[in-house]
Amino acid sequence: MIQTQQLTKKYGNYFAVNNVSMSVQKGDIYGLIGKNGAGKTTIFKLLMGLIKPSGGSITFLESYNLEMARHSIGFMMEDGFFSYLNAHDNLMFAAKLKGIEDEKEINRILQLVGLKNSTKTFSTFSTGMKQRLSIGQALLGNPDMVILDEPTNGLDPQGIADFRNLVMELNQKYQTTFLISSHILGELNLIGTRFGFINKGYLVQEISAKELHNNIHQGLIFQVNKLKKACELLENKLKITDYRVTKNKEIILPGYEDRPYIIAKCMVENGLDLMQLKVNQVSLEEYFLNLIGGNTNV
Numbered sequence: 001m002i003q004t005q006q007l008t009k010k011y012g013n014y015f016a017v018n019n020v021s022m023s024v025q026k027g028d029i030y031g032l033i034g035k036n037g038a039g040k041t042t043i044f045k046l047l048m049g050l051i052k053p054s055g056g057s058i059t060f061l062e063s064y065n066l067e068m069a070r071h072s073i074g075f076m077m078e079d080g081f082f083s084y085l086n087a088h089d090n091l092m093f094a095a096k097l098k099g100i101e102d103e104k105e106i107n108r109i110l111q112l113v114g115l116k117n118s119t120k121t122f123s124t125f126s127t128g129m130k131q132r133l134s135i136g137q138a139l140l141g142n143p144d145m146v147i148l149d150e151p152t153n154g155l156d157p158q159g160i161a162d163f164r165n166l167v168m169e170l171n172q173k174y175q176t177t178f179l180i181s182s183h184i185l186g187e188l189n190l191i192g193t194r195f196g197f198i199n200k201g202y203l204v205q206e207i208s209a210k211e212l213h214n215n216i217h218q219g220l221i222f223q224v225n226k227l228k229k230a231c232e233l234l235e236n237k238l239k240i241t242d243y244r245v246t247k248n249k250e251i252i253l254p255g256y257e258d259r260p261y262i263i264a265k266c267m268v269e270n271g272l273d274l275m276q277l278k279v280n281q282v283s284l285e286e287y288f289l290n291l292i293g294g295n296t297n298v
């Protein structure tokens, strides 16, 4: 749906976005993951035409006309709401700017983002309410594609769960494509179909949810009372040689996470005590940090 080719944005000599070639497919829930200052918002502003690239290009696959394509995208506003208006009136104003006059659409959105019964003015909103209104504004008119910049910031755990459900519902019901940024991989891991990892302006990796799942599930890990005998059984009986032993005397077998019963049966039948057997999983945070080679502020 969107493809960027070596997209670059420089501020002076500083590369906020550096040679980014990413592709968002129709129906994706694409998670753009990066630490604060990685370049996520800059990419979104470039996509929406709010700032001009210093290099590279953007293609919206369903349209040759960039401006027309941008009209069919819902974009989450950072600010731009009126402090003295309530949720309904702020949405009505945003809707008019999009050429939407139907009162029913305002009420649909208020219901979707849980602000239907709120009469408070924007100035008295909690951070979570402001965030819900921003998300709602992006969803006005049921666009084909929605770009959300850190939508879970300021939401409580229930708000994050509601947000996930809303995105999944719209994605399934209308095949709405989502491009969502976050600095926490775990927040989007449950719903994302594709991920782009960005660090210091570079797109470090673009990966499908399935590939990510395979990368974080790194085989089976088990521990028995007789390590030497277990290794002999693996090699001689099961013909497995690509295992490794950790300093804690655990054995790690790549690719056996869906067949733990083979290992359990062999060890127990040959008189060993099975003390531990589990899938060896790299945490999402670890995965992300390994990728960007950092260790702070994720």
Ligand SMILES: Nc1ncnc2c1ncn2[C@@H]1O[C@H](COP(=O)(O)OP(=O)(O)OP(=O)(O)O)[C@@H](O)[C@H]1O
Pocket (backbone or CB within 6 Å): 011, 015, 016, 034, 035, 036, 037, 038, 039, 040, 041, 042, 043, 150, 183
């Ligand atoms: N107008 C600007 N002038 C100069 N530098 C800028 C400007 N806008 C952004 N930057 C810099 O570009 C880098 C990327 O900023 P960006 O807002 O895209 O990051 P981000 O990944 O969205 O981070 P955050 O999660 O904090 O919003 C940052 O170092 C930022 O300071």
